Amino acid sequence: EKEELIEEGQLEPLVPPISKDHPALNYNIVSGPPPPSHNIMVNGKKCVNFASFNFLGLLDNARVKVAVLASLKKYGMGTCGPRGFYGTFDVHLDLEDRLAKFMKTEEAIIYSYGFATIASAITTYKRGDIVFVDRAACFAIQKGLQASRSDIKWFQHNDLADLERLLQEQETEDQKNAREARVTRRFIVVEELSINTGTICPLPELVNQHAHG
Numbered sequence: 001e002k003e004e005l006i007e008e009g010q011l012e013p014l015v016p017p018i019s020k021d022h023p024a025l026n027y028n029i030v031s032g033p034p035p036p037s038h039n040i041m042v043n044g045k046k047c048v049n050f051a052s053f054n055f056l057g058l059l060d061n062a063r064v065k066v067a068v069l070a071s072l073k074k075y076g077m078g079t080c081g082p083r084g085f086y087g088t089f090d091v092h093l094d095l096e097d098r099l100a101k102f103m104k105t106e107e108a109i110i111y112s113y114g115f116a117t118i119a120s121a122i123t124t125y126k127r128g129d130i131v132f133v134d135r136a137a138c139f140a141i142q143k144g145l146q147a148s149r150s151d152i153k154w155f156q157h158n159d160l161a162d163l164e165r166l167l168q169e170q171e172t173e174d175q176k177n178a179r180e181a182r183v184t185r186r187f188i189v190v191e192e193l194s195i196n197t198g199t200i201c202p203l204p205e206l207v208n209q210h211a212h213g
Contacts, residue, residue, distance in 0.1 A: 030042055038060070
């Protein structure tokens with residue numbers, strides 16, 4: 001019976017036929033100096049390597065290299081640098097103080113990992129807050145919002161018209177319950193440079209929408 005089924009059966013290819021213009025057959029050729037260089041060549045065109053955290057090229061800077069060597073000689077080297085593991089050093093406090101002065105704010109706090117920075121900052125939002133969020137927000141923003149338990153309203157990626165629609169809808173809701181609206185905080189969360197799409201947020205236009213409160 002099995003042999004009959006095998007003989008009568010029609011075998012299908014494991015991989016379906018694809019066209020010659022399929023992306024798998026027309027891949028990008030990446031060349032250039034090895035990581036962590038901030039410049040690479042893609043199909044013969046010089047590009048900034050945003051797939052690396054060194055897209056500013058600071059690791060190639062001579063002054064940075066000198067400072068790194070001095071820090072290694074003074075503090076030693078470990079697998080990571082969180083304060084929870086190794087404690088707070090003078091350089092942590094000095095950097096926070098300089099960052100606060102640069103940003104013209106009272107204080108600053110630094111993290112050893114960008115994901116923790118985003119997720120920790122957003123969790124300061126609370127239940128009842130209303131947060132308007134770009135639908136292409138990165139995973140760190142998503143997890144921070146999830147932990148905050150705020151009321152999340154998603155708008156299409158970099159679509160200020162869609163954001164405006166949500167803001168107007170919220171304004172209408174606020175008019176129905178003015179007392180609650182006065183104590184409800186509202187935030188807009190976007191990424192200036194989207195890690196998921198590589199597109200730039202139209203921040204100047206976005207700031208002009210702050211009149212909605």
